[in-house]
Amino acid sequence: MSSLDIRQFFTAWLEAQSLAFDATFEPWLEGMREHRFEREELLVSAGQASTRIFFLASGLVRLFYTTPEGKERNKAFFGPFDATGAVSAAMTKQPAPFSIEALAPVTAVSVDFAAMLEQVQT
Numbered sequence: 001m002s003s004l005d006i007r008q009f010f011t012a013w014l015e016a017q018s019l020a021f022d023a024t025f026e027p028w029l030e031g032m033r034e035h036r037f038e039r040e041e042l043l044v045s046a047g048q049a050s051t052r053i054f055f056l057a058s059g060l061v062r063l064f065y066t067t068p069e070g071k072e073r074n075k076a077f078f079g080p081f082d083a084t085g086a087v088s089a090a091m092t093k094q095p096a097p098f099s100i101e102a103l104a105p106v107t108a109v110s111v112d113f114a115a116m117l118e119q120v121q122t
Helices: 006-016 023-031 087-092 113-121
Strands: 035-036 042-044 050-058 061-066 072-078 099-102 106-112
Touching: 006 050, 006 106, 023 106, 023 113, 035 042, 050 072, 050 087, 061 087, 087 113, 106 113
Parallel strands: none
Antiparallel strands: 035 106, 042 099, 050 106, 061 072, 061 099
16 A cells, blocks of 8 residues: 655645645654554544544545434535544544444545644644
């Protein structure tokens, strides 16, 4: 299994958002990590701390809430070149209110939200 070129992927991701890679994004690369998730594997679990934002290179994920009775309610679906994560939880340093599950094998690049925010504010 080959490793994803994070710089190349993130540059392409930015271009898909009509942005260009420049020196501003360079510090983000240092904290970025590649992840691979199998089908039905959780990227984020409800009730647990989640500080990473995921940039999806391939695959499909769903965000869902689980009711106290155990029923699942879909919140959203994301695929390649989307970004996702429990952003509000990362911002407030609270547990994630929902889970994120791979519906197909996923390759993603993640960055720590606090580190990303710190770079934006400097």
